[in-house]
Structure formats: C-alpha cells, structure tokens
Amino acid sequence: MPHTKSPIPPVLPTQEQWDAIIQNDSAYDGTFFYAVKTTGIYCRPSCKSKPPLQQHVEIFPSPDRAAAAQFRPCKRCKPEGRQLPDEEWVLQLTELIQQRYAEPLPLQELADRIHGSPYHIQRTFSRIMGTTPAEYTQQIRIQQASRLLTTTKLPITEVAAAVGLTNASHFSTLFRKLTGKTPTEYRNLSLEKEALLDE
Template identity: 35%
Template sequence: MRYHPSMLTFEICNAARLRRDPRYDGRFFTAVKTTGIYCRPVCPAKHPLTRNVTYYPTAAAAEAAGFRPCLRCRPETAPFCPAWNGTRSTVARAVKLINAGALDQDSVVALAARLGISSRHLARLFERHVGATPQQLAKTLRVQRAKRLVDAGDHTMTDIAFQSGFGSLRRFNAAFAELYGRSPSSLRAMRRTSSLRKTRD
C-alpha cells in the first residue's frame, strides 16, 4: 500500500485488524499475499501472519493489485470507503458520479470533462487518493452492486446484470468469474446451501 499523510499507516491498520476494530471498517482493506484474498478489518477468519498482509485504502485498489474479495466478510457490504473524503473535492465528485453510473456507458474522458479537468489529471488524483483507476473503481462498484443482489436472491441474473450497470449478461458473467473465480449463479447456490445448513443447525 502506498501511504500518504492523509491515509493510515501500516502500523495503525495492523493494530486495527488484530483488534477487529469496527471503527476502521471501510477505511482500509487487508490483502493476504498467501491466499490472494482481501478482507475487511472486522473479518472473523483466523488472523494471517503480519508478514503476509498488505493494506489498501479501497476495495478497488486491492482488486487492481490482483486480490479477490473474501466470501466470508463480504467486502461489498462494508461502509462506502471514505479514503478520498476530506482530500480532494474533485475526487469526491468523481466518485459520486461513478457510483451513480457515469462510467457504465460513458468514457473517463467524458467524466473528466464534466469535472473540468483532463483525464490524465483525473487518473493522477485517483492513483493518489483511491489507489486505483476510475475504470477499476467503476468495475468494483458494479460487481459489488451485483454481488449484493445475487446474495439477496430476488432477481434473475439478467435483471442483476442490467441493474448493476453491465451492458450485457455476458459481460456481467465474465466480470464476476474474473473476480470471484466462479459464476454468479454458483455463488448464489453456495449462499443458499449455507443458509439451509444454518437453518437446520
């Protein structure tokens, strides 16, 4: 993780992780080098060794580095990451627009134009404050929205794909498989099986 004066240090993140401190939920994500998984600081799984972890300011940054979301602590349900809050109003505005779907159909160049800056400058701001590109953040947010809908179990996969901002069911399935290593339907089946087991217990 690249640290910045406005961001948390490795030591602060590590102490919060070991305490499973809920005050830091959404403020950083823990990536485990030995498993390729990233988690919330409140994850109930057994703590990995400190030498095997690194910290990222956003889920998008962890995914950009090649890590997958933990299926146990479900990073997609973490509070919306405030890593850029209080830093650059331009980044905050960009994130708000991306969260509203600005990059689902349009380009980064068009987004930058709406903000009154160049796409190159926008990319630099994102690298500094988000730790990922605008495209990566948009992709992460789309998949997170989709994952929440998949877990809810009330919509068809086609409905989920379009509600989440994907242009097609094929792109939705591909993005899901790339990130989670399995199809959205198999993840839904896993969650239903887990829920049934809990009910029986």
C-alpha cells in the same frame, strides 16, 4: 445529484451572460460567475467544460456568493483562485461513480461531469485510490451485483443490466475475475449458507 440548496432565489443569466458562457468569453471573467444546479459546481464564464443547459444555470457576482449557496468550485477553471485539494476532487469522483454506476461512465463523461481533464482524472485518481476510475467503477458494479444475487431472484442477465453491464458473458467473466466465482456459483453458495442457518 441535483443541487437544490441555494438559499436565495436564483438569478438567471441575461442573454449577454449566456452568450459569454457559451463562447467561453474570458473578457467576462471576474464580472460574474455561473453555477450549474445539476452538478453543484460554479465556474468562470471562460470555462472550457461542456456547456450546461441554460435552465440549469444560476448567476452569482462573486465566488463567495456561489460558495455560500453551497456550490463547489470547478476543478478545471478554478474560479475561486485556488486549487481544490486532489483528495476532495477524488472524493467527488467516487461519489459520482457510486451514484451512477449503472450508467455508461467513460472517462470523458466523468471529466465533463466534474469539470476536469480526462488525463488529470486518470492520473490523480490512480495515485490516490491505487486503481483507475474504470476499475473502481467495475468494483462498485460487482459489489452491487453481489448484493442483488443474494437478496433477489432476478435472472443473471437482469442483474447484469441493473449494474450497467448489458453483456451477460462479459458480466460473468468480470464477476469471476473479481470474486473467484461465477454469478451462479455465488448465488448458490449464498443459498446453501442460508439453508444451513435455517436448520
């Protein structure tokens, strides 16, 4: 979700600061911190995360100022000097998946979005949630598909596409694995229940 809560006019990076960000120049660490409006996260200049677009960057003189503008510290470069609790980091991941389940979400994409390493994401998420990020994403997709099957008349292929599963055969297989029914069986059962309630 785009970050729009900064209470003061944004300070844009100078060319020197932007060069330091792009080059991950550790010589500038401590002289300024940059925040990315589209992720709501702030970093050190030396952060190895995927470079942001320049127009999305704001500059802050300290971690406290970035935090006051409601930006969160990067998990990878730890700009505030202390580690974000794993539980809070996993919460950010689940919120991201719930918001973007209809998009392709490979592990590297999740890592880029919340500034972590794929290995640490996989290990930490699995430890706290008892499932992998990929499995959790599939669960959210099937939950949303179940809702669409019972509240709309969309064809099965369109339901699949709406939740990020463009292969209808794979969608049906996954749906049955997680619910015990095919999408058609699930929809028909829901219609039968509605008919009984209407009698």
